[in-house]
Amino acid sequence: xxxxxxxxxxxxxxxxxxxxxxxxxxxxxxxxxxxxxxxxxxxxxxxxxxxxxxxxxxxxxxxxxxxxxxxxxxxxxxxxxxxxxxxxxxxxxxxxxxxxxxxxxxxxxxxxxxxxxxxxxxxxxxxxxxxxxxxxxxxxxxxxxxxxxxxxxxxxxxxxxxxxxxxxxxxxxxxxxxxxxxxxxxxxxxxxxxxxxxxxxxxxxxxxxxxxxxxxxxxxxxxxxxxxxxxxxxxxxxxxxxxxxxxxxxxxxx
Ligand code: PEP
Numbered sequence: 001x002x003x004x005x006x007x008x009x010x011x012x013x014x015x016x017x018x019x020x021x022x023x024x025x026x027x028x029x030x031x032x033x034x035x036x037x038x039x040x041x042x043x044x045x046x047x048x049x050x051x052x053x054x055x056x057x058x059x060x061x062x063x064x065x066x067x068x069x070x071x072x073x074x075x076x077x078x079x080x081x082x083x084x085x086x087x088x089x090x091x092x093x094x095x096x097x098x099x100x101x102x103x104x105x106x107x108x109x110x111x112x113x114x115x116x117x118x119x120x121x122x123x124x125x126x127x128x129x130x131x132x133x134x135x136x137x138x139x140x141x142x143x144x145x146x147x148x149x150x151x152x153x154x155x156x157x158x159x160x161x162x163x164x165x166x167x168x169x170x171x172x173x174x175x176x177x178x179x180x181x182x183x184x185x186x187x188x189x190x191x192x193x194x195x196x197x198x199x200x201x202x203x204x205x206x207x208x209x210x211x212x213x214x215x216x217x218x219x220x221x222x223x224x225x226x227x228x229x230x231x232x233x234x235x236x237x238x239x240x241x242x243x244x245x246x247x248x249x250x251x252x253x254x
Contacts, residue, residue, distance in 0.1 A: 005210050007226060008166055008233035009250050010042035010065055010127060011240025012095060012214075013049075022049035026056045028243030036061060038254045039233070042093050043240070047081055054089040065093035065127065068101060071114040083122035094119050095127045095235070097153055099172045102129075109152025116154065120161045127166040127212070127235065128153050130193070134173035143192055150196045159201050163208040168235040169193060174215025176237055183224050186213045190230035219248035226253040 017025060022045050033041055044065035045053045054064050070080035086094065096119070097112035116126040130149040132142045150167070157165065169189050171181050181189070190211045197206035213225050214235035225231050234253070239245040 005232045008040040008210050010235050012044050012237050019049050019052045026053050030060050032247040050089040063092045066091050067095050069094050093125045097129045112153040113155045125164050127168050129168045129170050131170040131172050147196050159205045166210050168212040168214045170214035178216050180216045180221050187228040219252050222249040222252045
């Protein structure tokens with residue numbers, strides 16, 4: 001696939017995989033994907049498996065991501081993990097503002113923006129998630145919601161930081177439901193997000209930013225999604241938990 005932006009496909013393992021299971025999965029991915037150069041491949045295990053997985057992916061083409069981090073650098077924040085702690089495990093990416101965290105932990109755009117700024121200070125690349133609910137789509141509010149989330153969650157970033165930030169467009173109604181946005185719906189949302197970035201920053205910056213699609217991506221729909229001009233990769237939940245399906249998504253996307 002010939003795009004100026006390199007595809008980035010990330011697996012969000014969520015609260016799945018013990019250390020032993022994580023090692024099985026990542027060792028399988030290493031074997032199957034060793035020859036892939038066209039895609040930035042990222043796995044995001046739970047915190048408890050970062051140490052083991054970071055050792056397993058040394059000298060491989062698989063990069064490590066975390067699923068969340070604190071907006072603070074150090075201190076009395078029980079249960080939180082700081083960017084500098086992620087760096088100890090060679091983590092390169094961090095998912096921020098996933099819809100499950102927006103929903104269950106009530107994360108706001110302002111909080112996500114503070115976390116994104118903090119990630120950049122530590123040279124971690126944020127994967128910032130945005131996406132509308134079914135009620136919002138049916139109420140014709142998709143663009144309004146996306147613009148609010150994009151402006152709010154990326155507020156205060158410099159152009160240079162923006163270029164090192166990945167956006168994941170994940171319509172909430174497509175996450176874990178088996179319902180995928182049509183290629184036309186995905187392309188329209190991605191193009192709209194890019195137009196918001198052009199207004200916030202400039203055209204050149206907007207053209208650099210990679211925008212992933214997320215929501216029931218499978219081996220069978222990966223190619224047509226990746227063929228869309230503004231779709232630059234995928235954030236994959238369920239199908240990233242098995243070697244076969246995650247491998248096939250990546251191979252079918254090239
Ligand atoms: C996700 O939760 O980021 C996601 C895209 O999940 P799924 O692929 O299972 O829909």
